[in-house]
Every structure is written in C-alpha cells, then in structure tokens.
Amino acid sequence: MKSRSGFRNGALVLGLAFLYMPILSMVVFSFNNSRLVTVWDSANSPTLTWYRKLFANEQILDAAFLSLQIAAMTATGAVILGTLAGLALVRFGAFRGRAMLSTMTTAPLVMPEVITGLSLLLLFVALEQLTGWPEGRGIMTITIAHITLAMAYVTVVVRSRLVGFDDSLEEAALDLGAKPLTVFFRITLPLITPALVSGWLLAFTLSWDDVVISQFVSGPNSTTLPMVIFSKARLGVSPDINALATILVLIVATGVVLSTLYMKHEEKRRLREEQMARSGN
Amino acid sequence: MVRISGSPAPQGLSNSRLGLLHALLHQYGPPRWSRYVREHWSGQRLVIAVPWIWLFLFFIVPFLIVFKISFSEIRLAMPPYAPLFEWLEEGRRLVTTLDLSNYAFVISDGLYVSTFLYSLKIAAVSTVLCLLVGYPMAYGIARAAPTTRSLLLMLIILPFWTSFLLRVYAWMGLLKSDGVINNVLLSLGLIDMPLTLLYTDLAVYIGIVYSYLPFMILPLYANLEKHDITLLEAAADLGARPFKSFFLITLPLSVPGIVAGCLLVFIPAVGEFVIPSLLGRADQLMIGRILSDEFFANRDWPVASAVAIVMLIALLLPIMIFQRYQRRELEAAKR
Structure with a gap:
C-alpha cells in the first residue's frame, strides 16, 4: 500500500507543479530587466521597469x-x-x-x-x-x-x-403565513448567500x-x-504583459483566499445555528 | 357574463350599444387583465419567465439566425447575406432562395474537411492526455486526509480563477526557442540545440491539458470521493493486489466521472480558438479559427454560419450525453 500512496502523492505534486510553474515563471520574469524577455539578466534585475511602463500605457x-x-x-x-x-x-x-x-x-x-x-x-x-x-x-x-x-x-x-x-424551512414559513417574497428574502436568500458570492x-x-x-x-x-x-x-511574448499578469494573479489569489475564508466562516456559523436550533427543540 | 369586481355595468344602458361596448370594455379591457394578472401571473411565473425569456432570446434565437443565414447567399452589402424570403412584384410573389451551396462547399472542400478532422484529433488526444494527468490527481485528492483535501481542491481551482488567456500566454514564454524550458535543458547539457516546442501540435496539447485540467479533475473527484472504501478492503482481504482491485473495482465505478470529465474537455476543445492561435501551427488551423477568419477576414457570413452548424451537428451527440449526465447528477444530489 505504501508504494501506491507514494505514486499518488507523486502524481499530485507533479500535477500541481505543472499547474503553477507557468504562473510562477510569469511572475519571476516580470521583474527581469533584459530585452530578451525569457533570459534572466542577473546584473540589472530585479527591476520594476515593466510595471512603470504598464502604468504609463493608456491603452x-x-x-x-x-x-x-x-x-x-x-x-x-x-x-x-x-x-x-x-x-x-x-x-x-x-x-x-x-x-x-x-x-x-x-x-x-x-x-x-x-x-x-x-x-x-x-x-x-x-x-x-x-x-x-x-x-x-x-x-x-x-x-x-x-x-x-x-x-x-x-x-x-x-x-x-x-x-x-x-x-422544510420555506414550507414552514409559508404555513405560518409568510408571503412568498418574504420567505425568499428572509430564508432562501441567506441560505444561498455563499453560492451567490462564488x-x-x-x-x-x-x-x-x-x-x-x-x-x-x-x-x-x-x-x-x-x-x-x-x-x-x-x-x-512581451514583458509588460508579465507585469500585468503578476498584478492580476496577486489580486485573484487574495480574492480567492478571502472569499474562501469568508465561506468557511459562514458555513461554521450556519452549522452552529443549526445545532442551536436543534438543541432548542 | 363574468362581472369584474367594483364597477358593474350601468343598469339602464345594458341593452343599448353603449351598454354592449361598456360590457366588452369590462370583459376584455384593463380591469379584467389586472385581475388575470393577480390570479394567474403570480411571482412564481415571473421567476420562471425572466431567465427563460432571456435565454430564449439570447441563446436559442441566435442559433436559429445562424441556421437561417447558413442557407443564404453571400451578397456585397451590410449585412453581407441575401434574405431567404423576398417579396417580388410589390408583394405579390414570395421568392425563397434556399441555398445549399455553403454546406456543399464546407463538406466538399478539402481544407474544411481536413481542418475538421484535425480539430477532432487535437481535441481527442488532449482529452486522453488530460484524463491521464487528471485521474491520478483526482484519485490522490479523494484518498487524502479530509483536512488536506479541501486545501488540495483549492490549489486545483486557484489557477482556474486567474486569467485563462494569461495562463496560455505564460506557456509561450516557457516553450519559445529561447524560452525557459530550452534554456534549462541547454544549461543542463541535455540538448545542444534548442528544441522547437512553440507553434507545434505538442504545444497545443500542453495548452489544452493545462487550461482544462480542473474540468477533468473536479467531476472525477466528485465521483471518486463517493466510492465505498470497504469494497477495496474486502478485495484486499480476499487477496487481490491493489493493481487488480483498482482495475476491477475503482475504475469501473468511476466511469460516470470519466465520461463527464472527458466531455467537459472534449466539447469546448474542438472549437478552441485562443490556444491554437497562440501556441499552434501556422500551416494547420483549427476549426474555430477557420470560422472566425471566414467571418472577419473573408466577410463570408453564410459560410461561417454553415461551419458553425456543421460543428454543432458534430458535437450534438457529446453535448446530449453531457446534458443527460448533468441532469442525473443534479437529480441524484436531491436524494
């Protein structure tokens, strides 16, 4: 069994490397100060030249x-x-x-x-x-x-x-006389908020x-x-696109991490509330 | 007579013309309509109608138009196609010009046929490669500890959130003749001459596998995660080697996941436009590019439409299988 888990983990590590290597190379070369875009010029790098050029490009x-x-x-x-x-x-x-x-x-x-x-x-x-x-x-x-x-x-x-x-929650609210619109905004919408965010x-x-x-x-x-x-x-290949890509990757990564944390938090809160509702019965 | 609430018809006028008019007004006029709305046109209907009408107008109708234009003649005008139906002699004669030549052209022209076959080949090979890369990864995630599982899933999905276009573009920098891969191989002394990697079929395979990998992994993971692990334990107790129990148990059980993943990769890959444009050969285009060139460069809208319809017919079967799978998944989740 051990060799199999080794194979599995190996496949995972290689696969993840395959997924992240191109992105990493873009990030690295966005700081490269060489006219040959993909040859690292260690004498003049890292540099922010391409970022400056990017922010001067009105188009x-x-x-x-x-x-x-x-x-x-x-x-x-x-x-x-x-x-x-x-x-x-x-x-x-x-x-x-x-x-x-x-x-x-x-x-x-x-x-x-x-x-x-x-x-x-x-x-x-x-x-x-x-x-x-x-x-x-x-x-x-x-x-x-x-x-x-x-x-x-x-x-x-x-x-x-x-x-x-x-x-059942929606049914219960309807039975208690809530209007469909009220049910939607008070019950359904809060339940599906994480789905709406993602x-x-x-x-x-x-x-x-x-x-x-x-x-x-x-x-x-x-x-x-x-x-x-x-x-x-x-x-x-042009280096200012590398710079642009780096900025976008940073924004996206931050956004995804934040929204994941938010959803984890929401999920926990929901579970806690459900538990409280059950113990209340 | 159905009387509408609130305003009965004046008694004295009931037999006169005016009374009739009044009654008609009541029966078919605004008050009746508003009552109809109150009784039948509830919020539920609105909830259904809004997305239904939107999708019908912006998804179904466009296809009907493409279908129609694919039978039209090209014409030097804006829009550059002849109408299918035309009234001649001041509206006394309806003339239809149903032109099948666009299809005849697309089906018989060697360039189109070879482009179609090439696109199908590229999509099929990429799908198989994607499965070979994705299956072990999905399997690894499904068998990982629950705490690491969600982290691994996030790592798989994270690149999907960053720009698809930029991720394809990143491979240009890696695959160029003076790109990262060649530089590394040269400095390691593994090769003497830079390899031609960019603008080849290989580059397109890499690009498609790379971009569509999450689409393969996620349905596979969803399937593998549900497997009953005790089956494997039973097989092991009965003396089956892990290798054998994988092929006899896990693989057959994961066929629905494989089908879903492969369709999610294969169908869009056939019409892929960005990846072959940036990474692929210049002497052999894919069908998506041909369609776009026919439309933008040659301004031949009827032929572009015919190409789209032929592509759609070729993809109809896989799309229908995908639809059925999707429906079954969502129904199963309900239980």
Whole structure:
C-alpha cells in the first residue's frame, strides 16, 4: 500500500507543479530587466521597469477600466438571472418549459465560444435591422453576451447549493403565513448567500477573461483588456504583459483566499445555528 | 357574463350599444387583465419567465439566425447575406432562395474537411492526455486526509480563477526557442540545440491539458470521493493486489466521472480558438479559427454560419450525453 500512496502523492505534486510553474515563471520574469524577455539578466534585475511602463500605457489602462465595468455588470446581472433560474429549477417542481430551461442553462457551459460569439453577433445585427436596437455594438452588447454565458454557470452553482437544503424551512414559513417574497428574502436568500458570492466571482472572472465572444460582439470603441492582451500576445511574448499578469494573479489569489475564508466562516456559523436550533427543540 | 369586481355595468344602458361596448370594455379591457394578472401571473411565473425569456432570446434565437443565414447567399452589402424570403412584384410573389451551396462547399472542400478532422484529433488526444494527468490527481485528492483535501481542491481551482488567456500566454514564454524550458535543458547539457516546442501540435496539447485540467479533475473527484472504501478492503482481504482491485473495482465505478470529465474537455476543445492561435501551427488551423477568419477576414457570413452548424451537428451527440449526465447528477444530489 505504501508504494501506491507514494505514486499518488507523486502524481499530485507533479500535477500541481505543472499547474503553477507557468504562473510562477510569469511572475519571476516580470521583474527581469533584459530585452530578451525569457533570459534572466542577473546584473540589472530585479527591476520594476515593466510595471512603470504598464502604468504609463493608456491603452491598457482604458481597456482594463472598460473590462472592470463590463465584468461588474455581467456578474450582477448573471447572479440575478442565474438565481431565478436555479430557484425555478429546484423549487418549483414540474412546470411547462422546465426541460427547456434546464437545457438552456447547461448547454452554454460546453458550447464552443466561437459559436456563441458568432450567433450572438448575428442576433444583434438582425435585431438592429429590425428594431434599431442595439445601435452598433459596444459595452451593452458585450455585457449581454457575457451575462448569457455567465448565468449558466451561476445557475449550476445556485442549483447545487439549493438541492443541498430541503425546503422544510420555506414550507414552514409559508404555513405560518409568510408571503412568498418574504420567505425568499428572509430564508432562501441567506441560505444561498455563499453560492451567490462564488457565483458572482465566477461570473466576474468569466467576463473579465473572455476574448473570443468579446471579439465578435464588440464595437470600434470597446476594446476589452483580454482583447488587448490577445493581440499583443499574438505578436510574441512581451514583458509588460508579465507585469500585468503578476498584478492580476496577486489580486485573484487574495480574492480567492478571502472569499474562501469568508465561506468557511459562514458555513461554521450556519452549522452552529443549526445545532442551536436543534438543541432548542 | 363574468362581472369584474367594483364597477358593474350601468343598469339602464345594458341593452343599448353603449351598454354592449361598456360590457366588452369590462370583459376584455384593463380591469379584467389586472385581475388575470393577480390570479394567474403570480411571482412564481415571473421567476420562471425572466431567465427563460432571456435565454430564449439570447441563446436559442441566435442559433436559429445562424441556421437561417447558413442557407443564404453571400451578397456585397451590410449585412453581407441575401434574405431567404423576398417579396417580388410589390408583394405579390414570395421568392425563397434556399441555398445549399455553403454546406456543399464546407463538406466538399478539402481544407474544411481536413481542418475538421484535425480539430477532432487535437481535441481527442488532449482529452486522453488530460484524463491521464487528471485521474491520478483526482484519485490522490479523494484518498487524502479530509483536512488536506479541501486545501488540495483549492490549489486545483486557484489557477482556474486567474486569467485563462494569461495562463496560455505564460506557456509561450516557457516553450519559445529561447524560452525557459530550452534554456534549462541547454544549461543542463541535455540538448545542444534548442528544441522547437512553440507553434507545434505538442504545444497545443500542453495548452489544452493545462487550461482544462480542473474540468477533468473536479467531476472525477466528485465521483471518486463517493466510492465505498470497504469494497477495496474486502478485495484486499480476499487477496487481490491493489493493481487488480483498482482495475476491477475503482475504475469501473468511476466511469460516470470519466465520461463527464472527458466531455467537459472534449466539447469546448474542438472549437478552441485562443490556444491554437497562440501556441499552434501556422500551416494547420483549427476549426474555430477557420470560422472566425471566414467571418472577419473573408466577410463570408453564410459560410461561417454553415461551419458553425456543421460543428454543432458534430458535437450534438457529446453535448446530449453531457446534458443527460448533468441532469442525473443534479437529480441524484436531491436524494
């Protein structure tokens, strides 16, 4: 048995190294002061040159600001729509159109992005021809496209959180005369808050990261950050992207650690409260 | 007659035209509608309708449009395709131009066929490699102590939260001819000449396995974690070697996890655009790139649409299997 656990741990260590090595190399080389991007120049490094250049690059800063706006709107919209869809699928039993809703919320998860991007662009063009809306393409169309993709992910997260709870609490509140809306805000919502937090973050990341769909549905004045990075990366490795990547990795790592801690905390509180409620009986 | 609350029709007018009008107004006018809303259009319907309509409008309708345009003729205009139905002679004659030539072109043209086959090959090989890397990792996590398990899971998911694009880009720096891997191998004296790693099929495999690994590991882990460990103990007590009991017990039980993980990697990998664009060969494109080039560079929307439809048909079976699996998982969680 010992050799097998050795094999398992070896596979895990190697796999994790495989996952983290590229990220680490980006971080290291962002401090490299050499024109050969991937050759370490120990005489002049580490340096903050690339960070300075990055913060002087208005194209990147503008694109980053635009991406932030789109990602925030996407995450909020996707959480609202995804929560409604998850609630309907888990709590409402059988209703007309349920199978369709279920299909429509899982298919975007595996749909190749080029197809989603192309079809949404064709929709926007056709809509503009028919109704005059949307006028051209830009922030609005990118956000709509991102919400459509991200809400599918949020629905999965909310769904799997909701099936984890039986609906006896909600039933009890309804029996005691609470209105459905009150039940939702006082009972269901607090129960699924952790799922909403991770759903929001997931949707934000998806939007913040998307290049393929954005390329299809963006307009002349709406170049997002991933689009800038992608067009730069196609020309080769450039050190200011390494610097940008390092900053993003730092932000993400902090965010994920903080939200994990928050969710652990919430989970503990919930368990404690459940225990108290039981012992109260 | 259904009388609406509050405002009965005035008695004296009931037989006159005005009375009829009044009654009709009551029956079909705003008051009746608001009562209908109160009785039938409860909050529940709204909760269902909002996401349903959104997804129908922005997910289903777009596909119908792609489907429609794939049968259109290309035209030098904006948008660059001919309408399928046209009224000629001032609306007296309806003319349809159903054009199958886009499909004929996509199916018979050697470039498209080879691109399709190449994309399927790349996706299939990457999926198998992903499984080979991901399975031992998922197994390791599932058999780890509960306290380390959540930490390991977080470590697997953490890179997934950082930009996918930047992680693919990072491999460019590693795989370049003067990149990190070649430099290390050269300085160790293992090679004399830098290896050509970037812009090859190998680079695409690495990129796909790297980016999609969490999608393989998570469903596998979810499956392996549920296994009953006493089965393995029983097998060991009866004298089975660990190797044998793995192939006779663990592997067959984990087939649903393998299927889910493989589909989650294979389906998006077929249409992958970013990874082959940054890491792949310039002389052999993948289908996602062809679609995008056809659309943006050639401005041939009908052919791009036909490519999308053919790709979708090829992926329909795997997508349906995935849907069924997903439904079963969520139903099973309910119990």
